[in-house]
Structure formats: structure tokens, C-alpha cells
Amino acid sequence: MRRTTISIRPGSKRNAKNWSSPLSVEVPKKPFLAGSLREELAAWCVKECMAKFRANQIAEWLYKHGVIDPAEMKNLPLPLRGMLDSRFYAPGSRVTETAGTPGGTEKLLLELFDGETIEMVLIPGREERLTFCLSTQVGCPVQCLFCASGRGGLVRNLSAGEMVEEFLLGSRRAGRRPDNIVFMGIGEGLLNFDELQKTLHILSAPEYFGMSPRRITVSTSGYVPGMLKFAELGKEYTLAISLHAPDDETRAKIIPGKVRYPISEIMAAADRYLEKAGRMVTLEYTLLDGINDSPAAAQKMARLAREHHAKINLIPYNATDSKFRRPSPKAIAEFEKMISDAGAHVTVRTERGSENAAACGQLRARHGKHRAEKN
Ligand code: SF4
Secondary structure, three states, X not given: OOEEEEEOOOOOHHHHHHOOOOXXXXXXXXXXXXXXXXXXXXXXXXXXXXXXXXXXHHHHHHHOOOOOOHHHOOOXXXXXXXXXXXXXXXXXXXXXXXXXOOXXXXXXXXXXXXXXXXXXXXXXXXXXXXXXXXXXXXXXXXXXXXXXXXXXXXXEEOOHHHHHHHHHHHHHHHOOOOOEEEEOOOOOHHHHHHHHHHHHHHHHOOOOOOOOHHHEEEEEOOOHHHHHHHHHOOOOOEEEEEOOOOOHHHHXXXXXXXXXXXXXXXXHHHHHHHHHHOOOOEEEEEEOOOOOOOHHHHHHHHHHHHHOOOEEEEEEOOOOXXXXXXXXXXXXXXXXXXXXXXOOOEEEOOOOOOOOOOOOOHHHHHHHHHHHHHO
């Protein structure tokens, strides 16, 4: 049986009861059928003394028809369907709760094979475009102070199979494939680099889902070692950096110290990405009333963006139960104008019914509360 390393948050019940190491333990875990590479499926067929063409049939079901459940793979013999069902997670995740409206912005709560939960969001856009926002970890070690997702810290990384399942379950819910993917859900994806890289390959390679890499955005809180590895891929995936402040002092009021790098190092890694991938980065900036919305901050951000050939995306804060507040519409418009007048490229993220869906991490937080109440 394949063994996979899973990181566990210190103090977790499981960790205290069953596992010896506080931060990283090995647990037996079946592979995921979704997210299996064609060569992995071929090797499995050979090991099980089956013809290799069966691997192609399974891959067609997964990557052409979007089918994860072997029971629906009608051209496979029944014994093979049974084997796939028992040897793999197929699927390992299921949608247990939704918020928002079908056809509008819709948030899905996914329960994973081990009972943990993550969120993904379906976001409709102009001209019937559809974007999926996917998670990369269960919980998040960055723990930005305005974000409900980071509150409990990191539980574990998601496997590539689980991220591909998010894509497939979202596609089934929407009745179609998305036009864009953003890895801006729960987690710092670049801390889960290998599994994220495999997922990106499956989403973009022509023999799998064949999406344009430019339509896939990876968001980072500025985890510099991961950004440098991402740059070295030399692929045209889009990179977004959640900067939220133009200087380290202001940033420290928003992102605690654990996974926070100096802005100078983050921007040097952004320059490396520009050089290797030939793409502009986007600096994501969550506007927080009285924290990072001053005229001086707008001027500094404009300078930073100009110097590093980056664009700025302003995100009016979607209030959770944190201490932060969203600036008024007038203050948001003025901040945007100051950046624009200073010669930098700036946009404001438009909201499409997100007020009807729970803010980031709240579905999961609510689910966790219910679980705790039941136990
Ligand atoms: S905003 Fe993103 S990086 Fe920050 S805690 Fe939330 S999920 Fe993590």
C-alpha cells in the first residue's frame, strides 16, 4: 500500500491519540483514481496483469468524460470496476453543503476521505465565463488575521487527486468545465508544491484537461522559496501575490510572522518569475479600513507596481467576524484613483453575488463548529 506523508497540526486530537510525531506522520492511504497520471494507470494495470489499453479506457473516463466513479465506467468489465472501487479513492470527496445560488456564485463544502473539509467556489463572469476557485490545503499555516480559513492553522496538504476531484465535482455541479481556475481557496499552495505542480500539469496538458496555462492562476501569500521554484517551471501559469500592504510594517498587522517574508524578497522572486515565465504578476490587495487604505499606501503601492512591472488588484474586504472593516465605496474609489493617477495598472475585484455566499472559510468554520458540537 502506498504511504503518504501528511502534516498534522500540533495539538490535533488524532495526533495526540494515535500518531507519534507532532508535525509530520505517515499514514496508510489509498491512491486517488482522479489525478492518476496515464503512466501510473498503465503501471497499475501491468502490476495487476491487465492489458494496458484498460489504462487508456480509465483515463478517457476521468479526463474526457469527467467520471470518477468506476460504477459509471460502462465499457470496463465488472471485476475491474470492483477492483478500482476497492483499491482507489474513487472519489474520496463529496459535496456536503452549498451556499449561494446555482448559476450565481456558489460555494461548495467538500468532505474528504478522512472527514476533513475544504471549500471551493463556482464564480460566473461576463459572457458566460465560469471560474473555479480551488483549495490546496486543509486549513492554512499563514493565518492572515482577516481570514476565517487560517484560524485553526494547517491540518494537512491536499493530494493532487483531491485537487483534481475539486475540479471534477465542480464541473459536475456546474454542468460544464470552467474557463478559468484560480488557486485562491483555502491554503498556501506553494507550500504544497509537488502536489500542486502535478495538478497544474493535469489541468493544462493536452492529454488531460488541456486548459491554457494562462487561464490558471496560482495565488501565494509571498512564500519566497515556493515562488522561486514556481518561476523555474518556466510555464505561463499566472501568479498572484497577496501582498495587502506596501511595506513590511503594515503587512505585519495583517499577516503574522510564521510564513511572512520581507517585501523586498517577495518582489525579487516576482522579478524572477517575470524573467522565466514572461508574465506580469498581479499584486492582490485586500483593502482594510484604517489599516492599509491611506494615500501614502496608495502612492507606495503604485511605485512598487511600476518598478516591478506588476498590476494591482484591489479587493474590498468581505467582512468576517474579524476586527477588520471594509472601507466605504468612496474610500475604495479614491484609493484606486490615486494608484491609477500615479501611473500603475489597477483594477477593483467585482463581486458577483458573493454576499449571498458565505465569506471565505466560513462554511468550513461552521461545519467544524457543528462537528465539535456533535462530539
Ligand atoms: S488569506 Fe489565504 S493565505 Fe491567508 S490565511 Fe487565508 S487561505 Fe491562508
